[in-house]
Amino acid sequence: MPVDFRGDANAMAGQGTEPGRHRGALAMLATLFFMWGFITVINNTLLPHLRSVFDLSYTQTTLIESVWFIAYFVASIPSAKLIERIGYKAALVVGLAVMAAGALLMVPAAKIPSYAVVLTALFVIASGITLLQVAANPYVAVIGPPATSSARLNLVQAFNSLGTTLAPLFGGYLILGRSASGTAEAGAVSLTREMRLADAQSVVLPYIIVAVVLVALAFAIARYRLPALGGPSRPAAAERKLRSLWKHRNLVFGVPAIFIYLIAEIGVSNLFINFVSAPEIGNLTHEQASRYLFLLWGGMMVGRFFGSFLMRRVAPEQVLAVAAIGAFVVTTVAATAGGSLAMWALISVGLFHSIMFPTIFTLGIRGLGALTEEGAGLLIMAIAGGALVVVQGWIADACGLQSSFLLTAACELYVLFYAIWGCKPAATPGDVRVGEAET
The missing domain is CATH 1.20.1250.20 (MFS general substrate transporter like domains)
Structure with a gap:
């Protein structure tokens, strides 16, 4: 509970x-x-x-x-x-x-x-x-x-x-x-x-x-x-029973958005060293490749600070949509190009992924009112989506490591769908927006 x-x-x-x-x-x-x-x-x-x-x-x-x-x-x-x-x-x-x-x-x-x-x-x-x-x-x-x-x-x-x-x-x-x-x-x-x-x-x-x-x-x-x-x-149990989580489109589509996003993030970070050290990509030792992993996570840190500043002026769903488009482009390049272009494309994913989790989470609980805690609990449990990174491992064994990043690109498309349409709260009488006073 x-x-x-x-x-x-x-x-x-x-x-x-x-x-x-x-x-x-x-x-x-x-x-x-x-x-x-x-x-x-x-x-x-x-x-x-x-x-x-x-x-x-x-x-x-x-x-x-x-x-x-x-x-x-x-x-x-x-x-x-x-x-x-x-x-x-x-x-x-x-x-x-x-x-x-x-x-x-x-x-x-x-x-x-x-x-x-x-x-x-x-x-x-x-x-x-x-x-x-x-x-x-x-x-x-x-x-x-x-x-x-x-x-x-x-x-x-x-x-x-x-x-x-x-x-x-x-x-x-x-x-x-x-x-x-x-x-x-x-x-x-x-x-x-x-x-x-x-x-x-x-x-x-x-x-x-x-x-x-x-x-x-x-x-x-x-x-x-x-x-x-x-x-x-x-909140009183009787009050919460009168409301339904499943009437909130932003939460219903937000739970799989968190789940699917985690597949993308964990797949990139876990297979990164093997990918960039491959002879046809970076031709590096694993030790050398780990230094580039530093740049991937550093990009996430920079992107989080910049995204926080940007969202003071731009709607978060718009920032999320741009990030999803950028992530789709660079993961597609990583999955289809070769050499340093593919390597740097995958490194840049960190910059686009940086704001995704907190933004999806915030949009997912928007407008839940008395049901905010229950909705947040579902979103937190959706972190378990990272466990399905094994699917990308199976694709890498069957089709090749580079081709497996097409799964990552597909995950970015769902995040884009969520930013454009899925995150829009449905009009639910009796509920309030987060930040508004409850009576």
């Missing part, structure tokens, strides 16, 4: 008016957004490494990321129930502890080495991140005036983007840069069993470092006096 935070926002509205009152709490929470963005994108350098170590097909490689996003679907509702039982602060500490346990599980996974244990470890890490997502996003929104909640969320999300931008450098240096498969040119080295076993050990140090940082952060949050939140005040 989605959790309502409207009462919390009202309870905290007066507290957030004092300048800088919650600056320390926001700084602490920003580190959480940084860490889960950082750890999530380490996967982008981990996947080509594991593909070499375990001699995986593209389908098996993308299955690793599918397991990651299945955790979002499985753990989201239990996370909400846990928060109701133990509170936000304790939930943040538990989430960090779970992530640290998953990171340490990567050590025996590398020592054995075992593909199944790797999948288990990543599922545990992703479950911890899900708990942080469910707790931290609404917490940031309610520790100050409701009028500035978007500004606060954008601020900490920028730190999430910083984490995703720096992670490829970390993974490229400590994982790909310390393995035979990562430093060899594509197809230049046929790894022996001994070389694969040696390569597997390169994940031990980075994940031990990650686990130590997570434990230290959990201890810091446990000791930090985060502002307390007021009790929730959900």
Whole structure:
């Protein structure tokens, strides 16, 4: 059951008016957004490494990321129930502890080495991140005036983007840069069993470092006096029963928009290193390709700042439509061209993808009134769409890696449809727009 935070926002509205009152709490929470963005994108350098170590097909490689996003679907509702039982602060500490346990599980996974244990470890890490997502996003929104909640969320999300931008450098240096498969040119080295076993050990140090940082952060949050939140005040059940989520076109089409967009984003980032290192594209080692992945995620960070500025003057659905057209063009070029043109086309996708998730989410809950929380819950669960990246892995095995990005281009077309028509709220008597007063 989605959790309502409207009462919390009202309870905290007066507290957030004092300048800088919650600056320390926001700084602490920003580190959480940084860490889960950082750890999530380490996967982008981990996947080509594991593909070499375990001699995986593209389908098996993308299955690793599918397991990651299945955790979002499985753990989201239990996370909400846990928060109701133990509170936000304790939930943040538990989430960090779970992530640290998953990171340490990567050590025996590398020592054995075992593909199944790797999948288990990543599922545990992703479950911890899900708990942080469910707790931290609404917490940031309610520790100050409701009028500035978007500004606060954008601020900490920028730190999430910083984490995703720096992670490829970390993974490229400590994982790909310390393995035979990562430093060899594509197809230049046929790894022996001994070389694969040696390569597997390169994940031990980075994940031990990650686990130590997570434990230290959990201890810091446990000791930090985060502002307390007021009790929730959900809309009356009778009132909510009179309204239907399915009468809101923007939500009905918004849930699959989030789902489909995640297929596109995760497919690009997970197969990026294999794509740009191919002889006919960039002819790079995996370590060198990870530096270009830095540009992909950096483009998302820049695009998020620019998009936020642009949407003050231009309707968000118009910005989303332009971004979808741009993403369709560059992914089509990446799927059909060759050499540096295809490589830079795929790199530029990050710029166009940057504003898609938050914009679709905002448009999806527009006009839901008393049903906003339920609608938001459905949109969050749609993040599980990232699990279907395995479909692109199957296409890559069957038709070739480059051709698989035509699936990404098709996903961009649905986002364009949503921006042009699907996001328009249907006239539903009795409901109100987000931001309007409810009576």
